[in-house]
Amino acid sequence: MRSVIIHYHLFKNAGSTIDGILSRHFSDAEHGHIEGEHPWSTVSPSDLLAFVTAHGELRAVSSHQARLPLPQDRGINFLPILFLRHPLDRFASVYEFERRQSVDSTSPSVAIARSGGLREFAEWTVSRDATAVCRNFQVIHLAGLQGDMRHARATHDDYIRALCVLAGLPFFGLVEAFDESLAIMRTALKPVISELQSQFVIENSSPRRSGSLEERVAKIENELGTPLFRELTEVNALDMLLYETARRKFRTLVSQFSANTTGELAA
Incomplete structure (x- = not known):
């Protein structure tokens, strides 16, 4: 049976580093990428299956916008790679990334990040005008029930579905435990791709961000102030x-x- 790795590249969840590992392991023909038309688009399991079926040489596919569940095909064994991250740490990383993007980007969050500081980005995030980029983004992504990320808002049903999806994954990683996650990933994929390299280069990392997770979250609260920090936490409660x-x-x-x-x- 043909085996194909699907890398669900959640935005600012160490996906570029994983993408780099896959690109160094597989040839250009073997490692493909699929995205929707717009930054807020989504790629359905049926879209993903059609892409893989049309490119018989593929052994791995990476996508920011592909949504679970895994495609189903009797002749293809799909293997997911997915990383999660602390939502507030991710929020700050999204801001740092978006503010460095081109002024002509069509992503709404880029314009906001480029025009102000972290506090202004947080004020936009908690407002009614915000996209889902930092509002329960991971729950929405795993649930896969909402198609337009400009207007998506996580519901209790999204959360329950996201929990079920998480429980069904044979493997997932945490950005905050990247080395352990990579070791588990290599072991989980070993029957399919023999030996995935353990060396990696951290890609698309945010400059000026250092220290432990707790220190980074405390720094965010200090910069935003407690009231705004609480609002930001509330709009990410499900995440x-x-x-x-x-x-x-x-x-x-x-x-x-x-x-x-x-x-x-290490145990």
Whole structure:
């Protein structure tokens, strides 16, 4: 049976680094990319299946906009790669990235980030005019129920579906535990691609961002002030719940893969 890796490249979730690993492992013909027409578009499982079916040489596909669930085909074994991140840490990373983009970008968040500081970006994020880029983005992405990211707003149904999708994934990583995540990923994919390289280059990292996760989140609160920080947390409440569930599940994944490997993972 043909096996194809699907890299669900969630924006600012270490996806460029994973994309680089896949690009160095596979040839250009074997590693493809598919995106929608606009920055706010989505790519459905049926769109993804059509793309893979039309390109028989593909062994890996990366996409910012592809949505779960995995495509279904009797002749293809699809293997997902997906990373999650602390929502508030991700918020600051999105801001740093968007403010460096071209002035002619059609993404609404770029214009906001380029025109002001982190506080202004947060004020926009919590407003009614904001896109979903930093509002429960990961819940919306995993749920895959909403198609236009300019207007998407996470619901309780989205959250429940995102939890079910997370529970069904054979593997996922956390940006905050990247080394462990990469080790698990290599082990999970080993039956399909033998030995994925462990060396990597951090790509698209945000300058000026350092310290522990706790220190970065505290810095965000200090810069925004407590009232605005609380509003930002509230519009990411479902993402925070998803992240906490993912973090607990990830520790279980580490233990499971540690028990089945020799010296590759720390328990």
